[in-house]
Amino acid sequence: MAVTQATSDAHSVVGKRIPKLDAPDKVTGATVYADDMRIPGLLTAAIKRSPHAHARIVSIDVSKAEALPGVHAVIHAGNVTQRSFGYGHDNEPLKSRKVRCIGDEVAAVAAVDAEIAQQALDLIDVDYDLLPEVDDPHAAMLPGAPVIHEELDIEGNVSMRWDFETGDLAAAERDSAVIVEGTYSSPQAAPAPIETHVVIADFDPTGHLTVISPVHMVFMYRKELADCLGLDWQRITIKQPPVGGSFGGKIDIDTHDFITVLLAKAAQRPVKLALTREEEFIGARTRQPIHFKLRTGADADGNITFRDAEVVSDNGAYNAWGSHAMLVAMNTVTSLYQVPASRVRSAVVYTNKNYGGSVRGFGNPQATFAVEQQTEELADALGIDPIAFRLQNANTADSTTTQGLEITTCGLTECLEAVRDRSGWVERRGTQREKFRGLGAATYIHVGGGARIYGSDGCGAMIKIDDSGQVALISGSSELGQGSETVLAMIVAEEIGVPVDVVTVTNSDTDVKPWDVGVHASRTTFVAGNAARLAARGAKAKLLEAAAETLGIAAAELDIEDGMILRNGDRDTAVPYAKAIRRRLLREQSSIIMSSAFYDPPTEKQDEGFIGNISAAYGFGAHVAEVEVDPETGMIRVVGLWAAHDVGRAINPMSCEGQIEGGAVMGIGLALTEELPVQDGRFLAPNLHDYGMPTAADPPRIDVTLVETIDPEGPYGAKGIGEGGIILPPAAIANAVADAIGIRPREYPMRPWKVVDWIQRNETSTVVDQRTGEASA
Amino acid sequence: MKLSLTINGDPYRENVESTQTLLGVLRDDIGLTGTKWGCLTGDCGSCTVLVDGRTVVSCLQLAAQVDGSTIITVEGLAGRGRTMSDLQDAFVRHGAAQCGFCTPGMLVAAEQLIRDGIEADEKAIREGLSGNLCRCTGYNKIIDAVVEIAATRG
Numbered sequence: 029m030a031v032t033q034a035t036s037d038a039h040s041v042v043g044k045r046i047p048k049l050d051a052p053d054k055v056t057g058a059t060v061y062a063d064d065m066r067i068p069g070l071l072t073a074a075i076k077r078s079p080h081a082h083a084r085i086v087s088i089d090v091s092k093a094e095a096l097p098g099v100h101a102v103i104h105a106g107n108v109t110q111r112s113f114g115y116g117h118d119n120e121p122l123k124s125r126k127v128r129c130i131g132d133e134v135a136a137v138a139a140v141d142a143e144i145a146q147q148a149l150d151l152i153d154v155d156y157d158l159l160p161e162v163d164d165p166h167a168a169m170l171p172g173a174p175v176i177h178e179e180l181d182i183e184g185n186v187s188m189r190w191d192f193e194t195g196d197l198a199a200a201e202r203d204s205a206v207i208v209e210g211t212y213s214s215p216q217a218a219p220a221p222i223e224t225h226v227v228i229a230d231f232d233p234t235g236h237l238t239v240i241s242p243v244h245m246v247f248m249y250r251k252e253l254a255d256c257l258g259l260d261w262q263r264i265t266i267k268q269p270p271v272g273g274s275f276g277g278k279i280d281i282d283t284h285d286f287i288t289v290l291l292a293k294a295a296q297r298p299v300k301l302a303l304t305r306e307e308e309f310i311g312a313r314t315r316q317p318i319h320f321k322l323r324t325g326a327d328a329d330g331n332i333t334f335r336d337a338e339v340v341s342d343n344g345a346y347n348a349w350g351s352h353a354m355l356v357a358m359n360t361v362t363s364l365y366q367v368p369a370s371r372v373r374s375a376v377v378y379t380n381k382n383y384g385g386s387v388r389g390f391g392n393p394q395a396t397f398a399v400e401q402q403t404e405e406l407a408d409a410l411g412i413d414p415i416a417f418r419l420q421n422a423n424t425a426d427s428t429t430t431q432g433l434e435i436t437t438c439g440l441t442e443c444l445e446a447v448r449d450r451s452g453w454v455e456r457r458g459t460q461r462e463k464f465r466g467l468g469a470a471t472y473i474h475v476g477g478g479a480r481i482y483g484s485d486g487c488g489a490m491i492k493i494d495d496s497g498q499v500a501l502i503s504g505s506s507e508l509g510q511g512s513e514t515v516l517a518m519i520v521a522e523e524i525g526v527p528v529d530v531v532t533v534t535n536s537d538t539d540v541k542p543w544d545v546g547v548h549a550s551r552t553t554f555v556a557g558n559a560a561r562l563a564a565r566g567a568k569a570k571l572l573e574a575a576a577e578t579l580g581i582a583a584a585e586l587d588i589e590d591g592m593i594l595r596n597g598d599r600d601t602a603v604p605y606a607k608a609i610r611r612r613l614l615r616e617q618s619s620i621i622m623s624s625a626f627y628d629p630p631t632e633k634q635d636e637g638f639i640g641n642i643s644a645a646y647g648f649g650a651h652v653a654e655v656e657v658d659p660e661t662g663m664i665r666v667v668g669l670w671a672a673h674d675v676g677r678a679i680n681p682m683s684c685e686g687q688i689e690g691g692a693v694m695g696i697g698l699a700l701t702e703e704l705p706v707q708d709g710r711f712l713a714p715n716l717h718d719y720g721m722p723t724a725a726d727p728p729r730i731d732v733t734l735v736e737t738i739d740p741e742g743p744y745g746a747k748g749i750g751e752g753g754i755i756l757p758p759a760a761i762a763n764a765v766a767d768a769i770g771i772r773p774r775e776y777p778m779r780p781w782k783v784v785d786w787i788q789r790n791e792t793s794t795v796v797d798q799r800t801g802e803a804s805a
Numbered sequence: 806m807k808l809s810l811t812i813n814g815d816p817y818r819e820n821v822e823s824t825q826t827l828l829g830v831l832r833d834d835i836g837l838t839g840t841k842w843g844c845l846t847g848d849c850g851s852c853t854v855l856v857d858g859r860t861v862v863s864c865l866q867l868a869a870q871v872d873g874s875t876i877i878t879v880e881g882l883a884g885r886g887r888t889m890s891d892l893q894d895a896f897v898r899h900g901a902a903q904c905g906f907c908t909p910g911m912l913v914a915a916e917q918l919i920r921d922g923i924e925a926d927e928k929a930i931r932e933g934l935s936g937n938l939c940r941c942t943g944y945n946k947i948i949d950a951v952v953e954i955a956a957t958r959g
Binding site for chain 2: 050271275715
């Protein structure tokens with residue numbers, strides 16, 4: 029690993045490779061995940077799902093299931109109180125009139141054990157009236173296509189449109205020397221955490237509800253739970269257990285959460301629902317396929333002149349929040365590199381398929397696959413090295429994009445230079461075609477300082493310092509395994525001046541913790557980190573006041589360093605901080621050393637024209653991939669992947685690497701193997717054997733470079749890095765395939781049989797050279 | 806039926822159903838929840854345990870078939886008590902555990918590879934651990950930890 033250090037300022041904790049605080053428990057099997065909890069009287073839940081992609085529900089008969097001994101509750105739309113939920117309120121926890129995809133929930137049971145629950149499901153009779161189904165979004169938009177949501181006032185199954193235009197597109201086209209055009213598609217893929225969803229719900233005898241759920245937008249979850257089920261949200265406690273991976277799959281409230289609560293209410297017993305692996309694929313949220321028709325132009329000097337995109341996002345049967353992946357995809361079309369004119373015309377379309385959610389990267393891998401292939405196609409058409417072309421067009425610090433994204437710090441140039449040099453790009457790109465080897469690059473822009481999708485983008489933090497000197501941080505944000513707890517503890521330790529091992533982090537219980545939007549959009553280090561830092565500042569001031577009183581010295585003369593109170597910096601007379609505050613804390617009429625803060629980044633929601641600075645900082649990164657293609661079998665092997673990311677400041681370099689390496693391998697999976705193939709609405713491979721998740725033997729060692737740009741708004745200069753790693757491999761690998769065999773991949777995953785087909789059809793770029801008027805394909 | 810098992814050095818006599826898996830007995834009957842399940846089809850490796858020195862995906866192993874066996878789970882890798890083996894410590898130091906859900910199975914599989922004398926070679930260890938899926942780390946840091954311990958114990 030290499031770190032490009034922008035500054036050399038010394039910190040005692042920040043910048044250190046500190047192991048995750050929860051790692052010792054995790055490596056000894058002591059961590060108690062939701063399914064590991066042992067709760068007296070716990071019932072097991074199971075869901076009756078639709079086997080049909082599109083059908084009217086004629087009748088549901090649950091009488092035989094209800095009569096089965098050991099069954100404590102059987103619910104369906106006809107015997108519960110529920111309202112529709114999701115963006116646009118287009119979904120019901122239990123479907124009342126229609127099912128719109130395989131896996132749709134029609135009934136559920138709670139029983140004393142899993143075997144009886146399964147028997148009860150088999151005893152539920154559902155009579156369906158089958159309807160014509162559509163699983164292709166382009167077909168769904170045609171006149172006469174099956175109507176998936178009759179209750180909505182929409183046409184062509186289009187649930188939303190995201191349209192944007194800036195600059196003089198016609199003039200930009202005229203000024204272009206070269207224009208590239210093409211189509212680019214992505215598959216339905218799954219976040220596929222190793223732990224499936226596990227939800228536990230329990231009403232106490234007074235009606236107070238406690239839900240144990242791996243959700244990471246906890247406070248909005250509580251609100252939506254109350255709104256949808258008609259509960260009093262002041263009487264709901266959400267506890268988040270340790271989460272066995274999410275990647276966006278567990279981000280917000282879903283059908284199974286409502287159903288577990290409804291079962292607990294009906295059974296008046298605690299109920300647990302654990303999705304099976306198959307249900308995790310068919311009944312939990314996926315990454316939406318997005319289809320791009322893109323044109324990009326450049327002038328003879330190598331400046332990008334315009335981008336023009338027609339986009340169809342296939343979000344499946346319901347919106348969830350997956351409809352908003354277009355927001356991120358749009359940012360990439362308009363704002364990756366300096367693009368004076370751009371247009372995005374897009375439709376989010378309903379189809380009879382499992383629906384899209386907010387999976388890591390949220391629209392950006394799909395958009396970057398299109399945009400960054402055209403970047404290399406353009407550079408090649410102009411005879412300019414693709415990395416040199418990118419450097420020429422790169423975003424810069426202190427600039428504003430046409431969509432109003434205010435870029436404060438930008439390490440895109442440094443990232444490009446790092447991967448260029450470390451991969452041997454200049455000497456090796458375009459030289460290995462006889463070995464069917466090639467190099468390809470890609471870069472991204474992504475939110476790195478929060479994302480104002482909702483009214484607030486804030487997070488609260490509280491700090492308590494007790495008589496032992498233990499520093500307790502209570503953060504609104506949660507840990508998903510990414511290491512945010514450790515990063516927050518490091519920020520607090522650095523700010524107060526104590527060793528990191530005296531800091532504890534509590535972040536899993538809505539009764540205790542302050543509000544937060546939740547973990548999404550690579551925002552935790554930035555937003556929760558700033559909140560923790562502000563709270564720590566307050567706690568430190570109170571700590572020094574307490575010490576001043578005990579020591580009889582003015583607080584202004586005191587500071588704290590590595591847990592020692594120093595007077596005017598004098599180490600010889602230093603006093604341990606806990607000793608200095610203890611007497612004051614335990615006396616009569618004492619006060620508690622406690623501090624709280626709420627941080628909401630200085631950003632704005634985008635207006636109706638999609639203009640606005642949604643994030644207080646933007647993350648950038650560059651990858652170079654090297655591939656080897658077997659032209660006979662079509663197998664692509666990624667033999668090298670160099671990744672450089674602008675992280676602002678690496679609070680914990682080991683954690684930053686972990687996010688990038690993990691994201692990059694997930695991205696390699698997306699590029700080459702991962703997809704949920706669907707035929708007539710049916711999943712062909714809803715299991716981990718066929719899904720194509722990379723094993724240790726598949727990817728190369730990821731070579732990581734951390735670029736530090738010290739963002740002025742980020743905590744110690746840090747920017748978000750949770751999603752960066754996954755965005756680039758599909759684009760970089762596609763470009764490497766083009767370098768290796770001269771074929772232009774139009775879709776991923778780039779499965780061997782597709783590659784063979786592309787080679788046979790000799791699929792290349794469509795380039796119009798306006799100087800000569802020649803078109804080549 | 807009644808089974809006699811030695812698990813992490815302790816003797817257990819368990820009444821089990823003939824259809825119960827070893828995973829079910831470990832987690833539900835004995836309460837050793839360190840061993841995880843991610844698929845119940847033998848694909849993810851999260852439920853890996855050692856049965857008489859062999860790695861076994863316990864979700865596909867009927868408990869009745871391992872009567873009399875010596876079993877080691879993640880809780881028993883360091884001997885007894887809440888201590889860490891050299892390999893567990895290496896996982897912590899290298900940042901090899903993120904969400905931690907694959908970690909127990911990964912550690913058990915890696916422990917057996919090392920006991921079987923695998924070379925401290927990245928490629929060999931990547932192949933050796935290819936039955937255990939990790940979704941968080943991208944494997945770099947897991948491989949680093951295992952290579953280090955394979956070398957130091959080697």
